[in-house]
Amino acid sequence: MRSVGYWASQEQYSMQDLIKFVIEAEKGGFTSTMTSDHFHPWWNDGGFGNFTWIWLAAASERTNNMQFVTGVTSPVYRYNPAIIAQAFASLDTLYPNRISLGIGTGEAMNEVSVGFEWPSPETRLNRTIEAIQIINNLWNKGHQPLSQIPPDNEKRFNFGNTHIDKDGFLTYNGQYFRTKSAKLYTPSSHPIPLYMAASGPEAIVAAATFTDGLITTSKPNNSKDVFDKFDQAAKAVGKDPTKLEKIGKPKISYSEDYDEAFKSVNFWRASNIENVFDTSINDPRKLQEKALEEVSDEKLKKSTLIVTSVEDLIKPLEGYFNSGFTQIYLHSTSPDELDFVQQFCKKVLPHFREKT
Numbered sequence: 001m002r003s004v005g006y007w008a009s010q011e012q013y014s015m016q017d018l019i020k021f022v023i024e025a026e027k028g029g030f031t032s033t034m035t036s037d038h039f040h041p042w043w044n045d046g047g048f049g050n051f052t053w054i055w056l057a058a059a060s061e062r063t064n065n066m067q068f069v070t071g072v073t074s075p076v077y078r079y080n081p082a083i084i085a086q087a088f089a090s091l092d093t094l095y096p097n098r099i100s101l102g103i104g105t106g107e108a109m110n111e112v113s114v115g116f117e118w119p120s121p122e123t124r125l126n127r128t129i130e131a132i133q134i135i136n137n138l139w140n141k142g143h144q145p146l147s148q149i150p151p152d153n154e155k156r157f158n159f160g161n162t163h164i165d166k167d168g169f170l171t172y173n174g175q176y177f178r179t180k181s182a183k184l185y186t187p188s189s190h191p192i193p194l195y196m197a198a199s200g201p202e203a204i205v206a207a208a209t210f211t212d213g214l215i216t217t218s219k220p221n222n223s224k225d226v227f228d229k230f231d232q233a234a235k236a237v238g239k240d241p242t243k244l245e246k247i248g249k250p251k252i253s254y255s256e257d258y259d260e261a262f263k264s265v266n267f268w269r270a271s272n273i274e275n276v277f278d279t280s281i282n283d284p285r286k287l288q289e290k291a292l293e294e295v296s297d298e299k300l301k302k303s304t305l306i307v308t309s310v311e312d313l314i315k316p317l318e319g320y321f322n323s324g325f326t327q328i329y330l331h332s333t334s335p336d337e338l339d340f341v342q343q344f345c346k347k348v349l350p351h352f353r354e355k356t
Helices: 015-028 052-062 081-094 108-114 121-138 151-156 201-210 224-236 258-272 284-294 297-303 310-322 337-347 349-354
Strands: 003-008 032-035 067-070 099-103 161-164 170-173 178-182 194-197 213-215 245-248 251-254 305-307 327-332
Touching (some): 003 349, 015 032, 015 052, 032 052, 032 327, 052 067, 052 081, 081 099, 099 121, 121 178, 121 194, 121 201, 194 201, 201 213, 201 224, 251 258, 251 310, 258 284, 258 297, 258 305, 305 310, 327 337, 337 349
Parallel strands (some): 003 032, 032 067, 194 213, 213 245, 245 327, 251 305, 251 327
Antiparallel strands (some): 161 170
């Protein structure tokens, strides 16, 4: 089943405006929203630093059936995995079957900014895998049995010593994280989907092994290798790849004035810095300065679907589904975001809903 959802940028808009956008999105026919979870924004000028978990509760309360997922919450340092499990279980008790968790290895602008050193990608990935094991066990989703893990994966990934006693208390001893007789006394009311953002081969295998789906910034023209690796890894642990989600996030800017549409994309210039997810730079001022020096206008244009007619989005978005994506969340950076939502819901969304 393919799904077109809305993206809420906590770095770009105020919490109040984002609530207006998702209310309008639901009114127009959107049923799901993915939202970022950051401490710092990618861009200094005009940026925001909303606390996503508070916004999730407020937005859920102000919408009727909108489903929400983070894109993504990082358990590497600033969030303890047991606290993530508690927070999202509590959200699910308030808003049953409307909350999902997207998880990833994080960025320096969020972790270094609050006092942590920025480690290697391997360390961040292993910390994330341990965190997933804790979260799944506290949610009573269990963990991938070691007997099903291919030997090569067992060597490359961290597996903590897990013990759950007869009363459901979790004691976990890993290289990076530990719990001691931990239990959620306010458990989730339903199973909470857990997805993982991944780009490198090791992370893609981890997403297939430990979660319910993959979040990727890959585009249709370069997603085949990513999905092939993901499917192979899922099959290796006895999963059916067709039951796992493949989630994309096309970036869009719409205005009848092309120059205005392109100008609005500038806010995301820093996200196009080469190897940006591995950079140790945490200061948005420095990220902005680096981006202005290194990211050309041409590269910025290639990163975003810039359109002057909202119907021109139909074909490129179809390309996502034709290449294997099951869900996409529209990351709009349009000059008039409310107008984009209204125009998309009126002229484009019905096309995809009819084919669902």
